[in-house]
Amino acid sequence: MAKLPFTVEEKHLNTGLRGFPVGTVWTSKVDPQKGVSYVGYPIQELVELSSEEVIYLLLYKKLPSEEEKASFSQELVERSKVSEEVLDLLSALPARAHPMTWLQCGIQYLGIDRCEDYLEDGLNLISRISEVVAAIFRLRAGWGDPIPSKPDLGYVENFVHMLGVPQSHPHLMDVLKAFHILHLDHGGGNLSTFTGKAVASGLADMYTSLSAAMGGLSGPRHGRANQDCLRFVQEIGSPEEGHIRSVIERKLANKELIYGFGHAVLRAEDPRAAVQYELAERYFADDRNVQIVLQLRRIVPSILGKIEKIANPYPNVDAVSGSLLHAAGLRDPEYYTVLFGWSRVVGIVAQIIDERLYFRGGKGVPIYRCLYLAENQPERHLERG
Numbered sequence: 001m002a003k004l005p006f007t008v009e010e011k012h013l014n015t016g017l018r019g020f021p022v023g024t025v026w027t028s029k030v031d032p033q034k035g036v037s038y039v040g041y042p043i044q045e046l047v048e049l050s051s052e053e054v055i056y057l058l059l060y061k062k063l064p065s066e067e068e069k070a071s072f073s074q075e076l077v078e079r080s081k082v083s084e085e086v087l088d089l090l091s092a093l094p095a096r097a098h099p100m101t102w103l104q105c106g107i108q109y110l111g112i113d114r115c116e117d118y119l120e121d122g123l124n125l126i127s128r129i130s131e132v133v134a135a136i137f138r139l140r141a142g143w144g145d146p147i148p149s150k151p152d153l154g155y156v157e158n159f160v161h162m163l164g165v166p167q168s169h170p171h172l173m174d175v176l177k178a179f180h181i182l183h184l185d186h187g188g189g190n191l192s193t194f195t196g197k198a199v200a201s202g203l204a205d206m207y208t209s210l211s212a213a214m215g216g217l218s219g220p221r222h223g224r225a226n227q228d229c230l231r232f233v234q235e236i237g238s239p240e241e242g243h244i245r246s247v248i249e250r251k252l253a254n255k256e257l258i259y260g261f262g263h264a265v266l267r268a269e270d271p272r273a274a275v276q277y278e279l280a281e282r283y284f285a286d287d288r289n290v291q292i293v294l295q296l297r298r299i300v301p302s303i304l305g306k307i308e309k310i311a312n313p314y315p316n317v318d319a320v321s322g323s324l325l326h327a328a329g330l331r332d333p334e335y336y337t338v339l340f341g342w343s344r345v346v347g348i349v350a351q352i353i354d355e356r357l358y359f360r361g362g363k364g365v366p367i368y369r370c371l372y373l374a375e376n377q378p379e380r381h382l383e384r385g
């Protein structure tokens with residue numbers, strides 16, 4: 001836990017609450033050196049498990065026994081049916097809207113049939129989000145009608161089945177399995193999670209809170225970084241070391257962003273990036289983008305590390321995820337943030353359930369209402385008469 005009390009000084013104002021302790025979180029912890037762990041388990045160990053087991057961990061704060069795992073998986077299956085109405089509503093959306101807009105709409109549409117119970121709605125949302133995300137891919141990209149769900153296949157397996165990616169790579173499943181677990185949660189203060197909890201604190205329902213959270217995720221400084229990162233890698237175009245060094249130096253001289261490096265909390269390489277680099281090397285060593293991201297991993301930290309004001313020159317989760325998804329057959333980067341959302345919904349739901357139902361001895365966290373200090377507003381009055 002952060003050291004308390006925390007003295008707020010003027011230098012802390014207007015910094016996006018950076019580093020402010022505002023609450024506690026039970027699902028995960030982001031250690032600046034070791035990266036994220038879920039309920040104490042380092043992320044790199046959890047990628048060995050099934051998504052169902054890790055979802056259970058985030059919701060119930062312990063790994064399931066074999067029996068619990070089977071009954072929880074069955075519960076997700078039973079809750080998973082998305083109504084035709086939701087798919088029809090989605091199919092009426094225009095392709096020019098970004099997939100994240102579709103995701104926000106899809107989550108709101110699912111909420112038409114809500115139960116006004118955070119736990120029930122949260123479990124239903126986790127069970128149904130895969131079908132919505134797969135339908136977004138298919139309808140918006142023009143791949144065809146949504147593919148009927150086969151939830152018995154397993155959480156990620158069914159998602160891959162419903163995506164029906166044209167020309168998918170044989171390792172798409174391995175990539176999405178890892179991607180899903182790696183993106184499920186990242187502490188309590190990342191923007192989308194904070195937003196979702198803030199909206200739920202006004203007692204908005206789970207779906208509205210999650211749709212708002214996905215709005216937070218959609219920005220290029222948060223979840224859309226994976227989309228922008230792939231574009232950055234493609235623009236570099238070659239893994240040749242001299243070329244990469246000169247592109248990075250030029251970008252730094254022009255004060256342009258080096259995508260995929262640095263993080264608000266981390267001060268070492270993000271273990272979520274490390275897991276993905278390993279997959280990239282194992283399955284896609286011949287892929288041009290993968291070769292570039294591996295070189296960037298080798299070269300960039302030493303360049304950024306020489307710049308005094310850069311606190312963390314190391315790669316984060318977005319440095320490699322786009323290139324990995326692309327190599328696995330998901331070619332259009334516009335959809336990458338939706339995949340981030342497909343996964344992150346779980347952590348946000350779990351944290352909202354904790355804040356609404358269990359914190360403060362079951363009373364829940366009150367409505368978020370932080371203090372903004374009025375500035376440049378001397379008392380004034382209308383001149384009358």
Ligand code: MLT
Binds near residue numbers: 185186187190191264
């Ligand atoms: C995340 O996974 O949410 C990102 O790394 C951003 C963050 O932790 O603030």
